Amino acid sequence: MLNIEQDKSLVNFNTFGFDAIAQSYLAVTSKAELTQAMAYIAQQGLAYQVLSGGSNLLISKYVAGLTLHMQIKGVSVVDENDEHVFVEVGAGENWHEFVEFCVSKEWQGIENLALIPGLVGASPVQNIGAYGVEIKDVLVSLKAYDFEQSRYVELVNQQCGFGYRDSLFKHTQGRYLITAVTFKLNKQPTINVKYKALQDYIDKTVKKEISIQDVFDAVCAVRASKLPDPSVIANAGSFFKNPCVTQQQFDQLLLEEPNIVGYSVANNEVKLAAGWLIDQCGWKGFSEKGVGVYEKQALVLIHTGGATIDDLLDLARKIQQSVFDRFAVQLEIEPQPFPLLANSQI
Ligand SMILES: Cc1cc2nc3c(=O)[nH]c(=O)nc-3n(C[C@H](O)[C@H](O)[C@H](O)COP(=O)(O)OP(=O)(O)OC[C@H]3O[C@@H](n4cnc5c(N)ncnc54)[C@H](O)[C@@H]3O)c2cc1C
Incomplete structure (x- = not known):
């Protein structure tokens, strides 16, 4: 039985903090629940939309149809060799917490993307990027529900149409609902501090060989000095x-x-x-x-x-x-x- 809520306020689910009401709302916590929701949408002929962390939205005052709030969790290593580790991450995982987790494991590749708000499932939608790194650099493939074919599909990096803050998912009008993303991370770190602000911060604070943790700390410090925390502003x-x-x-x-x-x-x-x-x-x-x-x-x-x-x-x-x-x-x-x-x- 799906726990669909009616007339749900989305004010706390968009970082602009605008008042908005979802006609119907479902927190999706598992693939089984999502499959059930898809059948319900098809049966009822409903409009639907996918919400993650709400940090990149221009939200309407009234959101008709069913809002699917992605909360499918899970982080698992699906493959590894001497150089790389392949990690599959549920769409509902918090992006920054996943970055922190990788840094703690000394898996290199996404530390420049620390502190970007939102969830993992939304990260490919606009090919998130910061300080010389984009998600397309580390994304191997993703799993999604394809509303057009009414089935789950897997897309590899080259099929995602990545560009600057852009991807296939911005041009297919909600056709794909991303459920999990697989990343390829390095066990042998290659540090990327090409950006002047990062380099300056590291020059001032790090007196030894630069670690992944140093880059992560520098990104967090530089971002915090420039960008407002959405929970405050x-x-x-x-x-x-x-x-x-x-x-x-x-x-x-x-x-x-x-x-x-x-x-x-x-x-x-x-x-x-x-x-x-x-x-x-x-x-x-x-x-x-x-x-x-x-x-x-x-x-x-x-x-x-x-x-x-x-x-x-x-x-x-x-x-x-x-x-x-x-x-x-x-x-x-x-x-x-x-x-x-x-x-x-x-
Ligand atoms: C303070 C601040 C700093 C930021 N800095 C950066 C930055 O440095 N670089 C950067 O690239 N972005 C940045 N952003 C923008 C934003 O954080 C990213 O775009 C983030 O990936 C959005 O994630 P979200 O979970 O909040 O997505 P949402 O805002 O919930 O959704 C964004 C879009 O993706 C769609 N979508 C969401 N989840 C899925 C899914 N599972 N499947 C299919 N479609 C989905 C939604 O329908 C919507 O169209 C910043 C935002 C803030 C508030």
């Missing part, structure tokens, strides 16, 4: 993606804005720092109607209380317009609408 991390322009556009921008921040990526493109663009337009520290721009990092929009998602989107539009007017660059919003439109219209 409601936010969803970076609100906009760093935009890419052509090298030609970048050269033109450089003529007008000699201090513009950008670095070359593939396909003759240059990635710009969205936070810098927003900061130049004077938004850092701005606030109105209970929403605002974080005073230490212009890329982070915050909810200080009493606002609605519409207030936040109004502010986002104003920021996008001012950046476009000054730099002719369109900023794209990173958090996902919840529910996804196509899905909720089923």
Whole structure:
């Protein structure tokens, strides 16, 4: 018997802390429960959506249909050799706790991704990344329920369509519900501290050979100094993606804005720092109607209380317009609408 709750408040399940009501809600704690839920959804012709840690969402005030809150746990070593360990992790495991666990085992590969909020099952959705590492670098495969084929499937890394803060899962309108992810981690550490802020912190604090634990500690310290803790100031991390322009556009921008921040990526493109663009337009520290721009990092929009998602989107539009007017660059919003439109219209 499924324990489906009606008219459930999601205010504590989204890090922006917006009031939202789910028409129906189910905490999914096992694959058996999920299979039962799938049969129920098909039988009732319901709309559905998948919720994990709620740290990357633009949540609607009313979420129609059934909200499946992923809580399937489990961490197991499925294979290993002298160099690598292969670990399968349930979608409902907390991401940061899993990173901590790997660091304690001296398994290297994800310590640069410490302190990213959310659950393991959502990590491939936007190919989470920080400090020079992305989930695609360590993900071997994942297990998912495919709503289109009405069966469980396994996708290997190359089938996931990973890009910058992007994957197949953002373009298939909720077709796949990820239940577990398998990672390949190194037993022979290769330390990655290419990012200046990390390197600076380590230079100051570590006087011996750098360990995985040192990198983890540096990432946690640097992040804590720049990003607001969602349990203190409601936010969803970076609100906009760093935009890419052509090298030609970048050269033109450089003529007008000699201090513009950008670095070359593939396909003759240059990635710009969205936070810098927003900061130049004077938004850092701005606030109105209970929403605002974080005073230490212009890329982070915050909810200080009493606002609605519409207030936040109004502010986002104003920021996008001012950046476009000054730099002719369109900023794209990173958090996902919840529910996804196509899905909720089923
Ligand atoms: C303070 C802060 C800092 C952050 N820093 C970073 C950062 O450095 N790098 C980065 O990449 N992100 C960052 N984020 C964004 C966010 O933490 C990540 O995107 C995270 O992976 C979202 O996980 P979640 O469990 O909260 O997902 P949710 O917000 O619950 O869901 C996000 C999307 O994934 C879908 N989804 C969730 N679970 C599943 C599943 N099991 N199967 C299929 N679809 C699913 C949802 O339907 C939704 O569309 C940050 C957020 C905050 C608040």
